Amino acid sequence: MAEKTELSFWQKVKKGALIGLGIFAGINLTLLLGAPLMAINSLLTFAANGVIYGGMVGAAVGLVDLAAKSLTPQTVKKT
Numbered sequence: 001m002a003e004k005t006e007l008s009f010w011q012k013v014k015k016g017a018l019i020g021l022g023i024f025a026g027i028n029l030t031l032l033l034g035a036p037l038m039a040i041n042s043l044l045t046f047a048a049n050g051v052i053y054g055g056m057v058g059a060a061v062g063l064v065d066l067a068a069k070s071l072t073p074q075t076v077k078k079t
Contacts, residue, residue, distance in 0.1 A: 015055070
């Protein structure tokens, strides 16, 4: 058990380090390209839109799934 928790802990550390390196590299690239505020702003907007649209798609899929589940027993009972 101890080995498994150490593995998952190190996997989390590695994942966090990779995310941090990606953010650091992205910020450095935007600074090198000369338009840091515009680039960071557009990246944040893109990320926010991704979260919003992803949530909307997830909610729509969930509603369709819920409707299908709620309608299925009724149609089975009617027939």
